[in-house]
Amino acid sequence: MKIEIQNLCKTIKKVPILQDITVTFESGKIYGLKGKNGSGKTMLMRAISGLIIPNSGTINIDGEILGKDISFPRSIGILIENPSFLGNYTGYKNLEMLASIQNRIGEDEIRETLAEVGLDPDDKRTYRKYSLGMKQRLGIAAAIMEKPDIVILDEPINALDESGALKVREILWKLRDNGSIIILACHDAEELNLLSDEIYHIAEGKITGHEVAEHNENTENQKKAES
Missing domain, CATH: 3.40.50.300 (P-loop containing nucleotide triphosphate hydrolases)
Known part of the structure; x- marks a missing residue:
């Protein structure tokens, strides 16, 4: 491509x-x-x-x-500026609703992606209760969950600690490869x-x-x- x-x-x-x-x-x-x-x-x-x-x-x-x-x-997967999701829903539910638009992936892929970015797929906290780092991880997950041909990220390590930054590097290198x-x-x-x-x-x-x-x-x- x-x-x-x-x-x-x-x-x-x-x-x-x-x-x-x-x-x-x-x-x-x-x-x-x-x-x-x-x-x-x-x-x-x-x-x-x-x-x-x-x-x-x-x-x-x-x-x-x-x-x-x-x-x-x-x-394409995109994270430009600050991630924005529905505050009253869990991270999993937000991704599930996004995935339903294209209907390319299902529950297994969503759960796998959440775990890959360091989020618990079974976490019952709603998005509004997420820390800044968790919100950033969810934004990365939304961008990469369908394994798109094009990934565009603005400040992908923003608000992430070193372990989160490491996960992002590994994810991006894998997508590149x-x-x-x-x-x-x-x-x-x-x-x-x-x-x-x-x-x-x-x-x-x-x-x-x-x-x-x-x-x-x-x-x-x-x-x-x-x-």
């Missing part, structure tokens, strides 16, 4: 937010987006998710033009470098640089060291 973005531009109230973005993302890689607040990272992720309509340019996902051939990517395209933004430069295969620098809505992450040759050793 490929996501090919050509000359993407987005303006809001005459203010340019994305300017002539051209980049390709391929299966089996984790791509980090690095930049200050307001640089355009989140807007680019929203555009790829089909949540905003660009003023010009194209997003081609395996031969289908987003906004023309398809309204949204066919297989199974062929997903993963695009993420993270203010922690060390964490971004650890998670990513490639990093794109964004400033004032433009891609200003590209680098291969330093850990690339030692990913397996780092996985073992943290397990």
Whole structure:
């Protein structure tokens, strides 16, 4: 799978937010987006998710033009900004309702995903009683439970302790190894470098640089060291 973005531009109230973005993302890689607040990272992720309509340019996902051939990517998991769920329902029930939209997975997969992110599938607490870290884990679970081809995460380790961050790393590496395209933004430069295969620098809505992450040759050793 490929996501090919050509000359993407987005303006809001005459203010340019994305300017002539051209980049390709391929299966089996984790791509980090690095930049200050307001640089355009989140807007680019929203555009790829089909949540905003660009003023010009194209997003081609395996031969289908987003906004023309398809309204949204066919297989995508998203966590952009803060996760939001129904406060009076348990984590399991929230995921069950989300899963019923596509009807691609059932109880076993939901329970497995909750356990994978470090949440108890049988926890009877409602979402409103979750800690910030638990809410973040549930947001990650919602994004990855259907094992999507594209995963887009904004600050995936936000509010997580070290054990939670480790679980997220392991999940993302596993998804990457199974062929997903993963695009993420993270203010922690060390964490971004650890998670990513490639990093794109964004400033004032433009891609200003590209680098291969330093850990690339030692990913397996780092996985073992943290397990």
